[in-house]
Amino acid sequence: MDAVPMFPLGSVLFPHTPLALRVFEPRYLTMIGRLLDAEDPSFGVVLIERGFEAGGGDERAMLGTMARIVRVEAGAADLFVIAVGDERVAVDRWGDDDPHPIADLSPVPPLEWDDALLPLRREVERIVRRVATLASVLDEARWDPDAELADDPVASTWQLAAMAPLGEYDRFRLLGATTLEGLIGMLRQMCLDEEPVLIARAADAADTDDDDA
Missing domain, CATH: 2.30.130.40 (LON domain-like)
Incomplete structure (x- = not known):
């Protein structure tokens, strides 16, 4: 092109x-x-x-x-x-x-779906929605954590990547995934790494609100 x-x-x-x-x-x-x-x-x-x-x-x-x-x-x-x-x-x-x-x-060649990835794909959706919900408490959600996803498993995985509350460097790493398994695995780990940070920040925000009350 x-x-x-x-x-x-x-x-x-x-x-x-x-x-x-x-x-x-x-x-x-x-x-x-x-x-x-x-x-x-x-x-x-x-x-x-x-x-x-x-x-x-x-x-x-x-x-x-x-x-x-x-x-x-x-x-x-x-x-x-x-x-x-x-x-x-x-x-x-x-x-x-x-x-x-x-x-x-x-x-760039599109990622290809393998039915063997379904259990991991379902786990990642639970994790991403959970972490995105935490981000929404801090008004930092990129998407509605309850948003409906595409039926196509490849398309819905990219949509989960967009939903995840990650920085642009991590998002760029996801964009460069060479396999769908690699994309799902990176997305899972990034969200698990981000989750305790968001939990701590949400707790601090709640403590601040209590102090101001």
Whole structure:
């Protein structure tokens, strides 16, 4: 895939998960305008490893996800874009901005399901929902911990990864998983590591509320 429009962000996009954007920079307004004339309006999303979303001059990851536009709403001076994560992609080469970033991409093979993973997949869902519920107590939940997931086991595993209250570095590690078993295993361990931290923070928050009462 050559000269694909790119939108570097400060967050990781997983396959099969939604992306909501408020687009206000002129270069990205141009990009979305062009895409709306395309038969398949999609762009690549990569994590900004250093720098900021606005203004340029950022350092970008070389692994990302295609985002397929499903809805665009116009504001007074901006656009509100809803997209859905599609296939993972590797950046082969960054091109010159046009005026937005563009890159040559290669598809990353999709993860494959094995029925032998079902018990572990069910365990991970329980863990992720439990930890996400803890995060919601601290108003840090990424998704509703009770959100319904896709029927497809690969898609639902990526959705669990999006639900998990993890930092962007850990999320990027998950994005780079080469097998579904590896993704599930990493997600399980990361959430188990995060759980006691959230429990302690929730207890501290409760103690503070009691002191203020």
